[in-house]
Amino acid sequence: MQQIQTMKVRAAIESQTRREFFTSAASGLGGLALSQLFADEGAGAQSRGALALAPSHFAPTAKRCIFIFLAGAPSHVDLYDPKPILVEKNGESLPQELTDKVRFAFIKKESAILMGSKRKFHRYGECQMELCDLLPHIGSCADDIALVRSMHTDAFNHHPAQLMMTTGVPRFGRPSLGSWLTYGLGSETNELPSYVVLSAGRGSSGGVSNWTSGFLPSTYEGVVFRGEGEPVLNLNNPLGYDQRMQKDSLDLINQLNRERLEKQNDTEIASRINAYELAFRMQQAAPELTDLSSETSATLDLYGVTRSEPKKNSFRGGGANVYQQFSKNCLLARRLVERGVRCVTLMHASWDHHSNLDAEISYNARMLDQPAAALVTDLKQRGLLDETLVICAGEFGRTPLGENRGGNKQNTGRDHHPYAYSLWMAGGGIRGGQVVGKTDDIGWAPVEDAVHVNDFHATILHLFGFDHHRLVHPFKGLDVRLTDQGGKVVEKLIG
C-alpha cells in the first residue's frame, strides 16, 4: 500500500546529514575559521541539518509561497462571485429545505432573508474575469490570476476554520502549510528564517496557531517579523554591546562550544554553533531587509507604502495605519522571497462583517487591492512570479442571507458560510486568467468543480513538487499529512 512508498523525507535527511557533518566536524573543525566553513555553500547546506535543502518528489513549478490570509472571512458574493439573481431575490426568504440542514453561528433561521450585494461587478483582463468594483488593481492582474469560486470547508467558527486553512484540519496541533513546505524543501537562505509572518492590524482568532509547526520541531515554525521595534524578536543586542563585542562574544561562544564538541562528539553542538552563526548573520540581514531606502519611489508608490490612510471610525480595518502597514508588508514579502525565504504569510484579520458590511468591506478591499496587485505585478516584472505562488484567501465565505441576529434592527451584514467561498492564486505554476468552479444562483454551494480545503492544499503541494500522500511525518502512530484523510489535486489550476 501507500505506506511502503512513503517518503519520510526529513527524517531520512536529518540522519544522513548529521552523520556527514559529524565526519567533517571530527576531522579538524577546530582549526577552521567559522566564516570559511560556512562560506562554502555545500558545507553550509549540509550543516544546516533540519533546514538543509531537500529534493521534492518531482520537479516543482513553485519554490516560494506568499499567503495573504484575510482572517475573519471576506464575503465572496460581494468581492469575487457576482450573483444577479441574489440581487433580484433581495428580501425573499430562503427555501426551507436549504436552511433545515444547516447550522448558523448567529442567523435566526425563521426570519432570515436573502441579501443581494450592493457592489457593481466589472470584467477585467483578456479573460474577462468578473470582480467587484472595489478591486480594480487586482483586476489589472486578472490574466495572471486563477480565481476559485467553488471553495468549501468543514468548520464554521473562525478558529477551527482558520486552522483548517492553515494546517488542514479544524483542530490544534498540526503543522501549518509553511511549516510543511519548509520541512519538505529546506531553506534557501542562510541569513533569514525560512518561514516568515507579517501582520497588519489586530490579531486573528487563531493567533500563532496559524503559523505553528505543530508536532514538528520549532525549526519549522513561522517567525513573526514585527511592524515596529526590532524586526525580529530579540534581534538587537542589549544596549552597550557594539558590533565588535558581539563578534568577540560569538567567537568565544563558538570557540568554547568547539572544544566541547571535540570532547563530546555530539553533532548537536555543531548545530548549535551553526545556529549562532545564522543568528549573527540574521542580525545583519534583517535590518537590511526592512530598510526600504533602496527601493525606488516608483516601487514604493506601486505598493502604496506612503499612501494616506482614509478617515475611519473606531476599530475599522483592525487598527491604526493598516493601509500603510499592509502595503509595506506586501513589499517586504517580495524582498523576503528575493532573499530565498520559502514562505511568507501576510495576516490581516478584520473581515468578519456580521454588520455594517458595505462600509467595512469597502474599507478593507481598498486596503487590499493596490498592494496585493502590486505584489503580483512587481514579482512578474522581476521574473519572480514564475516560481512564487501568491495566494489570497480567507477561512470561509459569508451567507447570501442577511444576518438577522437577535436585537439587530436591520440586516447589514452576513454570517459565517463554510459551504462556498472564493480565493485566488497567481504564479508558481498556476494557470492564470481563469475562473475555476461555480456556485449556484445565490452563491450558497458549489455546483461545478467543488474544491475542498484538502484539495486546495493537495494542489499547492503539487506545485511544490510533492505528492501530498507522501509528504508525511510520523506522529502518534499515524503518518500525518497536510491533507489529512482527503485531498485531490485540482488539475484545472495547474498551468
Place this chain on the structure above:
Amino acid sequence: MNKRHCLLTGIIIGFTATLNVLAASHEDEDQVDFVDSIQPILKRSCYSCHAADKQEGGLRLDHRDSAMIGGDSGPIVVKQRPADSLMLQLIAGLDDDRGRMPPEGEGTPLTKQQIDLFRQWIQQGANWPETTDVVLPSSHWSFQPIQLPELPTVKNKRWGRTAIDRFVLAGLEERGVAPSPEANRGTLLRRLYLDVLGLLPPPNVAREFLANTREDAYRIAVERVLASNHYGERWGRHWLDLARYADSDGYEKDRPRPHAWRYRDWVINALNADMPFDQFTVEQLAGDLLPDASVEMKVATGFHRNTLHNTEGGTDKEEDRVKKTVDRTNTFGSIWMGLTVGCSQCHSHKYDPISHREYYQLYSFFNDISEQDIAAPTVTEQLEFAETEKEFQQSHQPFVVAVQQYTANVLPMALENWLTTERASRHTWVVPPSVAVSSKHGTTFKKLADASWLAEGPNESSEIYTITVDMPSISGFRLEVLPDDSLPVKGPGRADNGNFVLTMVTAEVRRAGTEDEFQKVLIARTQADFSQQNWQVEKSVNTNVDDGWAVSPQFGKSHQALFQFANGIQFAEGVELRIQLEQKYASGRAHNIGRFRISTSENDGELTLQGTPANVGSALAIQSSERNAKQQQVIMEYFKTHNTEYLAVVKAEREHAAQAPKAPATKAQSVVEISTPRQGYIHLRGNFLTPGSAVETSGFMVLPPVKPREEQVDRLDLAQWTVSEDNPLTARVTINRIWQRYFGVGLVATSDDFGKQGELPSHSDLLDWLAHEFRSQGWSLKHIHRLILTSSVYRQASATRSELTESDPDNRWLARQHRARVEAEIVRDLALDASALLSHRVGGPSVKPPQPSEYASLTYANSAQWSTSSGDDKYRRGLYTFFQRTSPYPMLMAFDSPDSTQCVTQRSHSNTPLQALTLWNDRVFHECAQRLALRVLTEVPSDNSSEKGNEVLRRTRIKYLFLTCLSRYPTDSEYLSVVKYLDSQLSQLTENPKNAETIIGERPFPQVVATPTAAAWVALGRVVLNLDEFITKE
C-alpha cells in the same frame, strides 16, 4: 446516504428472493454444528483479519457476542434470514461494491459447499454456543501479563550496581561492547540535579562534591535531590505535558483560567509526597467518585478540565462537549495505555485491535462528565486562615458579650417599660371608607377594586392631586404608589421611565361635616421603603419646592411612604383630612404619580410602614399574665427592632463582624458525574451529528474486562482497572516514560504507541522487571528514580562513541548516557539559578514575567492581556509562567514547549537561530548575565582594596563562574580563551565607558570593581549562559 449505498440496497433486495429460495431447499437437512463445521472455516479463512489481533472493519469473529454485534457496517448475521445477512453476501461475493471475503490475496475464497454450510447454519438460527468461544488471546507483546524476568548473568561482575545494570550489561556483552566509563564527577552531579530538579547544583555543593571521593557521596546526593521540593516541580512539569495543562481556554476567545494552577499544585504536592502512582492515577481520573471525596481528590480531577474550551460566538455547545470527551478519551489512551486510540474515533483501528465500537465504549466512561468549579483553599491558605480567624474571634468576643449582656440584663426591663407606657403603639392602616380625589390640571382618576386610584387623561408637567377623607381620628397617613400595566414601564409614575417626583405634600384638617377653614397639620415624621438617591421622602415635606421623593430605578413595583403628624387629631364630629400631592418637577416633563392608595392610622405611637404585624398585634391584645412563651417571644422580637439602644449594640457587633478575615477564595476546576447517564453511540466517521448504533460502557476486548463495583461500570471502575494487577499496560507505559526522561529514548522508543505500529522494546526484560518492581514496591515513583539514578548505566559518560555511530546511532544499546539540551522551562530556570535571581517558592498561581508588549496583540482583538508580574514573581520557575494558549510565552515556544492542546509524551528538541537570539538578547537573560557577573564579583571578593592586575583573583573568579554554571573548573585552554576575551573586552570598554555603564545595568557593583571591568564580566557571563553545555544535560 450516498449514491453508492442506495445502489447497494437495490442490489441486496434483488438478491433476497434468490437467496431465500436457495435457503428453502436446505430446510430439511441436518443441523449444522458450529464447532464441527463453521468455526474451523472461520479460523482458517477469517481470523487473520477478524480476531484478537486485528479487527478489520471493526469485526471480530472469534467471540460470539462480538460476532453478533457485527462490525462498522452493523450486524452481519440475521438469524434465519441468510439472504439478509451481510456475512453471506460477502463470503458469496454477491455485492460487487463490497467485493468478496476473504479479499484476494488474503485467503482462499470459500468453496460453494462451505458457503452453503454458512447459509444453512444461519437459516437454522446461527446457533453459536458461548462455551465454544476460542477467543484467541492477542499475541502482541504489550498486552501480555507482566512476568518477573530472571536477572541475566553477566561476565563483568564489577561494573553493575543494580538489577538494571545486569540487563543492560548482558545486552552489551552479547554484542561485545563495553559500557562507557563513569562520567566526570562534575558532569554526574550536574546531570543528577538537572534530571531530578531542573536546577544547578549550588557552587558550594559542587565544590564539595568535586573534592569528595567517598564512595557514598553520590548516593547521598541522590537522596538529597529526591528529598527536595523542586523534584515535584521538575517531574510535575513532565506530567503537565501529558495532562495538556494551560492557563487559558484556547480558541478565539482564549479566556484565562484563573484556577487552573490549583491542579498544577496538586500534581507537584502529590509527587513530592511520593503519592503511590495507583492513587495518583485514580484520583485524577475519578477522584470525584471516591467515597467521601476530599477537596484534594476533587482538585485532582482538574486533570479532565485541561481540555480546550470554545466560547467563540455561535459555537455549538454539544459539539464542543463532544470534542472534549474525545480529547479525554484519547488522552487517557495515550497516558495510561500507550495506545493511539484516537485512530478509532472515525473507523476501526487500522493496526491495533481496537474497533470503532470499542472506542465509543471507552468514550462512554467520560461521556457523563460535567464541569464544576469548587472552593479549594490550599493547605497553607487553610492554616493561615485558621490563624487569622482565631485572632479575629478573640477581638470579636467583647462585641458578642455586649449583645448577650444587653439582651440578658437590660432588654427584659426595657420591654416591661415599653409594654406599660407604649402598649398602644400597635396600629393598623385603614383605607377610609369615603375618599374623594381631584386634580388641578385635568388629570382624571379611575377607582380600582383594591381602593387604589389610577391617574388618566391629561398628564401635565405641573399637577396637584387633592385627596379628601373622613375618619374618626387620624395620627398620620400612608401613601402607596403602585405599578400598573397601563403605565410606562408599569409605573408607578407616569413619566416615560416610570418615575414620579412628589415635590410637596401638605395635610389640612377640619371638623367633619362643617365648612370650617382647613387647618394646616404639621407633618413631623416621614418614612419610605425606598427613595431614589438624592430624592429622599423627607424632601417632600421640606420648604424647598424643587426637590422631592422619587423612586428611580425601582420601577414596576409598589412603594410606600408614611407621613406622621406631630400629634394625633381627633374631633367629636370626626376628622376631614385634605391631602395635597404637588408634582412640579422642574425639568418641564410630567412626573406625576400613576396609581396610588391612601390609608390612615389613629395610633399615637410610632407608625411603621406596614403597621404592627398581625401576630404581634394579637399577642399584645392578650393580658400579659395570659401570654404563652411563644407570644412573649413574638413581642420580644418585635420590641428588639424598636429598641434603639439594643439596635446600636447589635450594629456595633455586626460592623465588627464584617471585618472578619475572608475565607480563602481559591477555587479549583473539577468535575462531577451527571445524575442521568447519557446513552453512548458510535459517531459514524467520527461525526457526532451522525450517531450509529448505541454502545455500552466498557473497556477493550483485547484487555481484561473493567469490572463494576455495583451494577453499572463507571469512571471510577475504569480508574481502578487502570492500576489493577491484571492490566499489563499502565506500569509498562509509565516506566517507559520515566526511562525516556533519563535516557532521551524510552526502552520502547515510541513512548506514545505500545501498539503494533510502535517499536518493540530494546530491553523487554528490563522493562518488565522495572514494571514488576514498580507495582510490587507500592507504585513508588521515587523508588524507581532511585533505582535508575544509582545504576551504573545512568552514571556512564555521555560522549558519543565514534565506533558505535554506525551500529547504534540512537544509543538504543545504552553503551553511554544521553546528552540533550534541557527543556524550555529549564533553560530559563538555569539562567535564573546561575545568576541567583531565581525565586525558589514552590506552587501558587501562575505568573507573567516580562515579554514584548506586542506579542499578545497577535491574539484576537488583544484577548490576551499581559500585565507583567512584579517583585519575585518575575523570577519564578518557567513552569509557573502563565500559559496563554493562543499567544504562549515566546521564550518557551522558541525552545519547543508543547502548545498544550493535546497530550504530549515526547518534546522535540530543535536547535535554531531564534534560540540563539533569545539567549543572547532576551531581556530576562540579559538581566541574568548582569546578575551572574555581580554574583561572581561579590561572592569572590578581593582581599585588598585594589583589584587591578590581580591575576590570582581573576583566576579564582573564572573558576567560580565555571563552577556555578557548569559544575566544573575550566580547562587550561578554556581558561586562556576566557582571559583573552576579558582583556579584549576590558580594553574596548575602557575606551567606551558609556557602553560599559549601559552594560552593567542599574544594580550597583562593588565599588572596588571598575565599571569597565564589571561590564567585561557581564559580557563574559552572557557568553557562559549561551554555551551549549550550559543548557545541556551531559
